[in-house]
Amino acid sequence: MSSTDSGGDGDREYVDEWSIRRIVRTMIPLLAALSVLQLVSGTVLETFEETLVTNPALLVLVPVQIGTAGNLASITCSRLTTQLYLGTYELSPSNPDLRANVGAVFALAGTVFGAVGVAAWGIGVALGGTLGLGRVLLVSLVSGMLLAVLVVVASVAAVEISYRVGLNPDDTTIPVVTNLCDVAGVLILFAVVSVVV
């Protein structure tokens, strides 16, 4: 389709960059690989189908858990990357910037997963579930805090590795880490569910 593109001569180069075939060819392999990776989360969900269908509160937790994990990871990664470029990044427990990031991730996780626990419980009851507030809150907070640990470890590792290997973290590491954290979010959630519920 791109062969019929026309424009000024100076435009041609840009038109190619924006050709349908080119966009589709670069994206499809990536999207296909991503879908296969996400089947791991899907398998976990499928395994817990019965628990999920009888306890709507837990179904409510699923999208929140998937979304928040990736978000926290992308915030941490992009902050660490910026520090890397600014020259203030250093892998050390006494690095004030690193401590600020880690502190913020835990505070955010505590806020979000506390609120989510109460909300998911309320919605679950409204949808006819019977799971108590204590349990939903326990599942939400424990899995949320474990997730925060994972986000911090994975982000620091990703930035550190890309720094040592010489990859641009903006292009490569962040998409990988955010997707891994999405999948791990579901794994952690159900590890906690199988213990608590």
Place this chain on the structure above:
Amino acid sequence: MPGHDTARDVYRQALPVILVSLVAGLFSGTILGSETMRAGISEVPGLLLLLPAFLATRGGVYGSLGARLSTGLHQGLIEPRFRLDRRLTNAILASFINGMTVSVFIAVITFLWLRLFGNAGNLLELVGIMVVAGFLSAVLMISVLIAVIFVGYRRGLDPDNVIGPVVTTLGDVFGIFFLLVGIYVVGAVL
């Protein structure tokens, strides 16, 4: 100064975005937990299996369309108005093709996965649900993204700051809702 924020600064800057995605998550969670959806999950084998992949690819397809349009605007390659511009139509068509192809791909690998582990699955049903859900999400996401990016850009908003939350929020909420529509439509036809 960037890079020298305290934990409190980081918390305050990140909280709004996280809260937006939290509210979106709760909305989509409510649709997912609704009685109709739970009935669908019990009746259609493979629905929970394809759910995370379906949601994640929404972000991949339309997040990248948003990023591309935003870069194009910043470079002056496209103009912030609705016009039959070659680059704009190319970007839109490509994301539509990507969205539909990946939706069908997800249905097929879900079916194969079910088969591999010896479960029953209906290929036609899964493909049908994904085509309906994929098509509706494509139409909605593309129109909203273009509207938000162009209107925002003309009012001086940097699209780079807006795309992330818009794509995650709408992608999740409407993704699950359109999945429900897909189950309903396919159930009525098959």
